[in-house]
Amino acid sequence: MNSVSDAAIYSVEFGQMLEREAKRIGMNLSLRREPSESYWTAVAGQKPYAMTNFHPRPTHNMLLDLAFRKGAVWNFSNYENERLEQLIGESRATLDTGLRKQQYAEIQTIIHNSGAIIIPCFLNYVDGIANRVKGMTPLYIGNLSGFNFADKIWVDA
Numbered sequence: 001m002n003s004v005s006d007a008a009i010y011s012v013e014f015g016q017m018l019e020r021e022a023k024r025i026g027m028n029l030s031l032r033r034e035p036s037e038s039y040w041t042a043v044a045g046q047k048p049y050a051m052t053n054f055h056p057r058p059t060h061n062m063l064l065d066l067a068f069r070k071g072a073v074w075n076f077s078n079y080e081n082e083r084l085e086q087l088i089g090e091s092r093a094t095l096d097t098g099l100r101k102q103q104y105a106e107i108q109t110i111i112h113n114s115g116a117i118i119i120p121c122f123l124n125y126v127d128g129i130a131n132r133v134k135g136m137t138p139l140y141i142g143n144l145s146g147f148n149f150a151d152k153i154w155v156d157a
Contacts, residue, residue, distance in 0.1 A: 003032050003050040007039035011051030014120055045076040052076050055142045056125070060104060061092045068111060079116035132156045 003064060004015035015031045034043045034050075043050050045109065057063040067074040072090045084107060091103040111117065125143035129136060134152040137144050145152050 001032050001047070001049065002029050002036050003039075003043050003047045005036050005039040005043065005051070006032040006034040008044070008051045008053050010123075011053070015051055018120075035064065045074075045078065050076065061088065064091075065086045070109075077116035079114055079143045081110055081114065094126075129153075 001017065002015050004011040006012060007022075011034065012031075019029045019031055044052050052074075054063065054067055057066070060145075065088065066072055067076075068079065069088060070080045070082065087103050087110070089105050091100050091107065094100050094103065097118065108146060125145055127136065127138060132155050133153055136145050136155050
Protein backbone atom coordinates (compact mmCIF):
# COMPACT_ATOMS: atom_id res chain seq x y z
CA MET A 1 0.00 0.00 0.00
CA ASN A 2 1.45 3.33 -1.08
CA SER A 3 0.15 6.22 1.01
CA VAL A 4 -0.16 9.54 -0.80
CA SER A 5 -1.74 12.87 0.06
CA ASP A 6 -2.15 16.39 -1.21
CA ALA A 7 -0.16 17.34 1.91
CA ALA A 8 3.02 16.02 0.22
CA ILE A 9 3.41 18.00 -2.98
CA TYR A 10 3.13 15.85 -6.13
CA SER A 11 2.86 12.65 -4.09
CA VAL A 12 -0.48 11.71 -5.67
CA GLU A 13 0.92 12.16 -9.17
CA PHE A 14 4.14 10.27 -8.37
CA GLY A 15 2.13 7.51 -6.73
CA GLN A 16 -0.03 7.17 -9.83
CA MET A 17 3.07 7.04 -12.01
CA LEU A 18 4.65 4.34 -9.83
CA GLU A 19 1.41 2.36 -9.84
CA ARG A 20 1.23 2.55 -13.64
CA GLU A 21 4.88 1.64 -14.20
CA ALA A 22 4.76 -1.23 -11.67
CA LYS A 23 1.92 -2.79 -13.65
CA ARG A 24 4.18 -2.89 -16.70
CA ILE A 25 6.48 -5.32 -14.86
CA GLY A 26 3.73 -7.32 -13.21
CA MET A 27 3.71 -5.62 -9.79
CA ASN A 28 0.47 -4.55 -8.21
CA LEU A 29 0.78 -1.36 -6.21
CA SER A 30 -2.27 0.23 -4.71
CA LEU A 31 -2.59 3.84 -3.66
CA ARG A 32 -4.26 4.99 -0.52
CA ARG A 33 -5.09 8.69 -0.54
CA GLU A 34 -4.67 9.90 3.02
CA PRO A 35 -6.20 13.07 4.52
CA SER A 36 -3.98 16.14 4.36
CA GLU A 37 -4.74 17.32 7.88
CA SER A 38 -3.24 14.24 9.55
CA TYR A 39 -0.72 13.09 6.95
CA TRP A 40 2.45 14.34 8.64
CA THR A 41 1.50 13.01 12.07
CA ALA A 42 -0.38 9.77 11.32
CA VAL A 43 1.08 8.55 8.03
CA ALA A 44 4.58 9.84 7.22
CA GLY A 45 7.00 7.78 9.29
CA GLN A 46 4.19 5.56 10.56
CA LYS A 47 3.15 3.61 7.47
CA PRO A 48 5.56 1.24 5.70
CA TYR A 49 5.46 3.13 2.40
CA ALA A 50 4.47 6.77 2.23
CA MET A 51 5.38 9.61 -0.09
CA THR A 52 7.15 12.60 1.43
CA ASN A 53 9.11 15.56 0.17
CA PHE A 54 11.91 17.75 1.41
CA HIS A 55 12.56 21.31 0.45
CA PRO A 56 16.16 22.44 0.01
CA ARG A 57 18.14 23.57 3.02
CA PRO A 58 21.03 26.07 3.17
CA THR A 59 23.57 23.37 4.12
CA HIS A 60 23.97 19.67 3.45
CA ASN A 61 24.28 18.92 7.14
CA MET A 62 21.03 20.66 8.01
CA LEU A 63 19.10 18.31 5.71
CA LEU A 64 21.11 15.28 6.88
CA ASP A 65 20.37 16.16 10.53
CA LEU A 66 16.65 16.58 9.82
CA ALA A 67 16.09 13.56 7.60
CA PHE A 68 18.76 10.89 8.02
CA ARG A 69 20.06 10.83 11.57
CA LYS A 70 18.79 8.26 14.05
CA GLY A 71 15.62 9.60 15.67
CA ALA A 72 15.50 12.69 13.43
CA VAL A 73 12.06 14.25 13.15
CA TRP A 74 11.92 13.71 9.37
CA ASN A 75 13.63 10.31 9.28
CA PHE A 76 10.38 8.84 7.94
CA SER A 77 11.99 5.51 7.01
CA ASN A 78 13.37 5.18 10.56
CA TYR A 79 16.71 4.22 9.01
CA GLU A 80 19.67 3.85 11.36
CA ASN A 81 23.33 3.34 10.48
CA GLU A 82 26.29 3.87 12.83
CA ARG A 83 28.70 4.76 10.04
CA LEU A 84 26.24 7.29 8.64
CA GLU A 85 25.89 8.91 12.08
CA GLN A 86 29.68 9.12 12.39
CA LEU A 87 30.12 10.63 8.91
CA ILE A 88 27.41 13.25 9.39
CA GLY A 89 29.12 14.41 12.59
CA GLU A 90 32.59 14.36 11.05
CA SER A 91 31.52 16.22 7.91
CA ARG A 92 30.06 18.97 10.06
CA ALA A 93 33.34 19.36 11.97
CA THR A 94 35.98 19.09 9.24
CA LEU A 95 37.55 22.18 7.74
CA ASP A 96 39.26 20.21 4.95
CA THR A 97 36.97 20.64 1.91
CA GLY A 98 38.53 17.69 0.09
CA LEU A 99 37.91 15.41 3.05
CA ARG A 100 34.38 16.78 3.47
CA LYS A 101 33.69 16.03 -0.20
CA GLN A 102 34.80 12.42 0.37
CA GLN A 103 32.62 12.20 3.48
CA TYR A 104 29.57 13.47 1.58
CA ALA A 105 30.26 10.97 -1.19
CA GLU A 106 30.29 8.13 1.35
CA ILE A 107 27.13 9.51 3.00
CA GLN A 108 25.37 9.50 -0.37
CA THR A 109 26.54 5.96 -1.07
CA ILE A 110 25.25 4.70 2.29
CA ILE A 111 21.86 6.35 1.79
CA HIS A 112 21.61 5.13 -1.80
CA ASN A 113 22.55 1.56 -0.95
CA SER A 114 20.23 1.42 2.07
CA GLY A 115 17.05 1.47 0.01
CA ALA A 116 15.46 3.38 2.89
CA ILE A 117 14.38 6.20 0.62
CA ILE A 118 13.52 6.51 -3.05
CA ILE A 119 14.13 9.94 -4.56
CA PRO A 120 12.42 10.03 -7.97
CA CYS A 121 13.35 13.63 -8.76
CA PHE A 122 14.71 16.90 -7.54
CA LEU A 123 12.45 19.89 -8.11
CA ASN A 124 13.97 23.11 -9.39
CA TYR A 125 12.67 26.35 -7.99
CA VAL A 126 12.57 29.19 -10.49
CA ASP A 127 11.28 32.58 -9.43
CA GLY A 128 9.87 34.72 -12.22
CA ILE A 129 8.54 38.12 -11.31
CA ALA A 130 7.59 41.36 -13.02
CA ASN A 131 9.64 44.53 -12.59
CA ARG A 132 6.79 45.98 -10.50
CA VAL A 133 7.30 43.32 -7.81
CA LYS A 134 9.66 44.61 -5.13
CA GLY A 135 11.30 43.17 -2.03
CA MET A 136 11.84 39.59 -3.16
CA THR A 137 15.27 38.06 -2.67
CA PRO A 138 16.14 34.49 -3.68
CA LEU A 139 16.43 32.07 -0.78
CA TYR A 140 17.71 28.53 -1.26
CA ILE A 141 15.15 26.82 0.97
CA GLY A 142 12.24 27.35 -1.36
CA ASN A 143 10.80 29.51 -4.05
CA LEU A 144 9.46 33.02 -3.63
CA SER A 145 11.87 34.01 -0.84
CA GLY A 146 11.62 30.66 0.89
CA PHE A 147 7.82 30.49 0.83
CA ASN A 148 7.79 33.67 2.90
CA PHE A 149 6.91 36.06 0.09
CA ALA A 150 3.67 37.33 1.61
CA ASP A 151 5.64 39.05 4.39
CA LYS A 152 8.36 40.47 2.17
CA ILE A 153 7.16 41.56 -1.26
CA TRP A 154 4.89 44.23 -2.64
CA VAL A 155 3.72 45.45 -6.01
CA ASP A 156 4.90 48.92 -6.93
CA ALA A 157 2.07 51.02 -8.35
